[in-house]
Amino acid sequence: MAAVTHIYAGAARWRAKGKFAGVFRADAAEGRWEHMTRGLPEEVHVQAITVHPQDPNVVFAGTHDGPYRSIDRGEHWEKCAFPDRDMQVWSILVHPARPATVYVGTAPLGIYRSDDGGEHFRLLSRPDLPTRCEMGFAPRVMRLAVDPQNPDILYAPMEVNGVMRSRNGGETWEDCSASLIRLSEERADLKSAIGTRLPSEGMLDVHALCVTPADPGGVFIALRMGLFHSADRGETWQDMEVKRYSPLTYARDVRVSPQDPRTLYACLSVEAFGKTGSVCRSDDVGKTWRRFDHGVSPRGTMMNLALNPRDPDQVFSIARGGQAFGTRDGGKSWREYPLPADVSPDCYAIACG
Numbered sequence: 001m002a003a004v005t006h007i008y009a010g011a012a013r014w015r016a017k018g019k020f021a022g023v024f025r026a027d028a029a030e031g032r033w034e035h036m037t038r039g040l041p042e043e044v045h046v047q048a049i050t051v052h053p054q055d056p057n058v059v060f061a062g063t064h065d066g067p068y069r070s071i072d073r074g075e076h077w078e079k080c081a082f083p084d085r086d087m088q089v090w091s092i093l094v095h096p097a098r099p100a101t102v103y104v105g106t107a108p109l110g111i112y113r114s115d116d117g118g119e120h121f122r123l124l125s126r127p128d129l130p131t132r133c134e135m136g137f138a139p140r141v142m143r144l145a146v147d148p149q150n151p152d153i154l155y156a157p158m159e160v161n162g163v164m165r166s167r168n169g170g171e172t173w174e175d176c177s178a179s180l181i182r183l184s185e186e187r188a189d190l191k192s193a194i195g196t197r198l199p200s201e202g203m204l205d206v207h208a209l210c211v212t213p214a215d216p217g218g219v220f221i222a223l224r225m226g227l228f229h230s231a232d233r234g235e236t237w238q239d240m241e242v243k244r245y246s247p248l249t250y251a252r253d254v255r256v257s258p259q260d261p262r263t264l265y266a267c268l269s270v271e272a273f274g275k276t277g278s279v280c281r282s283d284d285v286g287k288t289w290r291r292f293d294h295g296v297s298p299r300g301t302m303m304n305l306a307l308n309p310r311d312p313d314q315v316f317s318i319a320r321g322g323q324a325f326g327t328r329d330g331g332k333s334w335r336e337y338p339l340p341a342d343v344s345p346d347c348y349a350i351a352c353g
Contacts, residue, residue, distance in 0.1 A: 004027065004029075005027070005028040005029070005308060005311065005314055005328075005352055005353070006025050006026065006027060006028070006051075006056070006073055006074070006352065006353065007025065007026045007027075007028050007306070007316055007324065007326065007337065007350065007351075007352050008023055008024070008025050008036075008049045008051065008059060008074060008306075008349075008350065008351045008352065009023070009024045009025075009026075009033070009049075009318055009322075009324055009339060009347060009349065009350050010022070010023055010024075010046030010047065010048065010049045010061065010062075010347065010348060010349035010350075011024070011045075011046060011322065011339070011343050011346065011347050012045040012046065012047070012346035012347070012348065021043070021044060021045060021046065021343065022035070022036070022037060022040045022044045022046055022061075022063075023035075023036045023037075023040065023046055023049065023061055023074055023077075024036065024339055024340075024343075025073070025074045026324075026337055028314065028316075028326060028328060028352065029328075031335065031337050033337070033339060033340065036070075036074040036075065036077070038075065038076045038077060039068070039070075039076050039077030039078055039079075040061075040063075040068060040077045041063075041065060044063050044064065044065065045063060045064040045088075045346075046061050046062065046063050046348075046349060047062050047063070047064070047088060047089065047090045047348050047349060048060075048061070048062030048089055048090055048091050048092050048348070048349050049061055049062070049092075049349040049350070049351040050062075050092040050093070050094060050351055051351045051352065051353030052094050052099070052353070053094055053096070053099075053258070053309045053353075054094075054099050055099075056073065056310075056353035057071055057072060057073055058070070058071055058117070058118075059073060059074050059351070059353075060092045060094075060102065060118060061077065062088075062089030062090060062091065062092050062104060062349075063088070063089060064088045065079075065085075065086075066079060066080065066082040066084075066085075066087055066089060067079075067080045067082060067089050067092065067104050067118065067121065068080065069118045080114070080118050080119065080120070080121055081119060081120040081121065082112070082121050083112075083121065083122060083123055084110070084123065087106040087107075087108070087110060088106055088107045088140070089104045089105070089106055090105055090106065090107055090140040090141055090142055090159075091103075091104065091105035091141050091142055091143050091144050091156070092104050092105075092144075093143075093144035093145070093146070095146060095151070096146055096148075096151075097146070097151045098151065099117075100114075100115060100116060100117045101113065101114065101115055102114040102117065102118045102121075103144045103154070103170060104121065104144075105140075105141025105142070105143070105144050105156055106140075106141060107137065107138045107139060107140035107141070108126075108138040108139075109126060109127055109129070109138065109139050109140075109141065109158070109161075110123060110125070110126050110127075110141075111123075111124045111125050111126075111127070111141065111144075111156070111166075111170045111173070112124060113169075113170060124169075124170045124171055125170065125171060125172055125173060127164055127172075127173035128173075129161065129162075129164060129173070129175050130175075131161060132161060132162070132177075132198060132200070132204060133160045133161060133195065133196050133198055133201050133204055133205075134195075134196060135160050135195040135196065136195060139158045139159065139160065139161035140158060140159045141156050141157075141158060142156075142157050142158065142159050142206065142207050142208060142209075143155075143156065143157050143207075143208045143209045143210075144156050145209050145210055145211050145219075146211070147211055147233070148211060148212065148213040148216075149213070149216055149217070151169075152166075152167065152168055152169045153165065153166065153167055153233070154166040154169065154170050155176075155209050155211065155219055155234060156173070156209070157206035157207065157208060157209040157221055157222075157223075158204075158206055159205055159206060159207055160195070160201060160204050160205040160206075161177070161204055161206075162175065162176065162177025162180055162181075162203075162204045162206060163175075163176040163177055163180070163206055163209065163219075163221060163234055164176060164177075165233065165234050176230075176234035176235065177204060179230075179235065179236040179237045180200070180203040180204060180206075180223075180228070180237050181200045181203065181204070183203060183237065183239065184199055184200035184202070184203040185199070185200070189225075190202065190203055190225050190239070192205075192224055192225060202223070202224040202225045203223065203224070203225055204223075205223055205224040205225075206221050206222070206223040207222050207223060207224075207251065207252045207253065208221065208222040208251075208252065208253040208254050208255070209221045209222070209254070210254050210255050210256045210264070211256070212256040212261045212262075212264070212285065213261045214256075214261035214262045214285050215231075215261075215285050215286075217231060217232060217233050218230065218231055218285075219233060219234050220240075220254050220256075220264065220286060221237070221254065222251035222252060222253055222254040222266060222267070223251060224250060224251075224272075225239075225249070225251075226239060226240065226241075226242050226243065226249045226250075226251055227239075227240040227242045227251050227254060227266060227286070228240060229286060240286055242266070242268065242280075242289055245280070245288060245289040245290065246268050246278065246280055246289060246291065248268040248269050248270055248276070248277065248278055249268060250268065250269045250270055250271050250272070250274065250301070251266055251267065251268055252267040252268075252269060252277075252301065252302060252303050252304070253265075253266060253267040253302075253303065253304050253305045254266045254267075255305050255307055257307060257312060258307055258308075258309040258312070259309075259312040260312065261285075262283060262284060262285050263281065263282065263283055264281070264282040264285065264286050265279060265280070265281050265282075265292065265305050265307065265315065266279070266280045266281075266282075266289070266305075267279060267302040267303065267304065267305055267317060268280055268302065269298075269300075269301040269302050270301070271301065272301060273300075273301060273320070274300065274301045275299060275300065276297075276298050276299070276300070277298040277300065277301050277302030277319055278291050278292075278293055278298070278302060279291070279292045279293040279302060279305065279315070279317050279325075280292055281331070292315070292331050293317070293325060293327075293331075293334055294331070294333075294334055295333065295334050296325045296334045296335075296336055298319045298323060298325070299319065299321055299323060300319040300320040300321035300323065301319060301320045302317055302318070302319050302320075303317075303318055303319060303320050303347060303348055303349075303350075304317065304318050304348060304349050304350045305317050305350070306350045306351045306352040307352075308352050308353065309353065310353070311328075312330070313327070313328060313329050313330040314326070314327070314328050314352060315327050315331070316337075316350055316352050317350065318347050318349070318350040319347070320346065320347055320348075321347065322338065322339035322340070322341075322343040322347050323336060323337075323338055323339070324336070324337040324338070324339060324350060325337065326352075
């Protein structure tokens with residue numbers, strides 16, 4: 001087991017008067033949350049947190065005002081040199097083969113890259129994709145992932161606008177959503193229109209994506225209508241039929257174990273603002289699933305997962321209302337790490353390292 005594991009949680013708002021949200025940190029063994037505020041602006045909204053997979057002292061926070069970086073596990077924060085204002089950062093990726101390369105995905109839609117560990121970022125592209133769903137907010141890049149067979153191929157899911165792929169390190173992007181739209185046209189159970197009148201809205205409401213070397217050319221996505229898989233790098237998609245294993249099918253996150261490429265984890269709930277949720281695990285690259293969290297009672301939609309790259313037994317998750325959960329013994333036991341009671345219901349991010 002890792003000597004020290006810190007858990008980081010991000011919140012969009014904190015309702016307590018005179019307080020602001022931002023980043024909270026806890027020692028996984030002790031469970032007491034600290035509010036890590038030094039260097040962050042007041043009333044900061046945090047949508048993404050990433051711990052550097054090779055250096056746990058380095059932590060990135062994606063905010064409504066660009067990316068911030070800490071080099072001392074969140075004790076102090078500095079704003080990264082970022083070329084544009086008013087860009088909300090929703091995803092942060094440290095390139096798995098190039099540890100000095102850091103990508104961020106934003107809303108409005110944009111992809112930025114740093115080649116010096118996050119000191120400076122430059123805009124790579126504003127993907128020229130149609131905006132199919134006018135949801136009242138700009139499409140958000142919710143995750144960035146690198147193809148394990150080709151480090152220049154990147155994937156990005158969008159809330160709410162489908163999936164896109166880059167073949168040149170993020171310089172340009174192409175749409176991978178046509179098959180998702182076709183599925184919504186062919187199957188009545190995959191139609192969902194909440195914010196628009198577009199029946200394919202639910203299939204374009206993509207929240208997370210992962211790739212694994214155990215499935216060459218394969219891509220896994222989590223979206224409103226469930227978990228879906230592509231065997232051809234996003235050209236076509238198939239329903240993984242997670243409803244065979246779980247009564248909860250609204251999928252908010254899917255991740256591959258850093259230690260075992262055949263093991264996947266997913267957050268499943270009822271709906272975006274539901275009253276329960278779960279963490280499920282697959283040991284056969286997504287063919288079958290089982291509930292993994294035990295002895296805890298989520299009271300809201302499960303939003304995000306954190307897997308410790310140095311300890312396969314450590315898995316953490318966070319529900320929308322500020323409940324964090326974790327296991328440090330491979331799922332044998334779980335404990336709750338509740339954030340302060342007046343933290344906003346918009347808790348999107350959890351990370352560990």
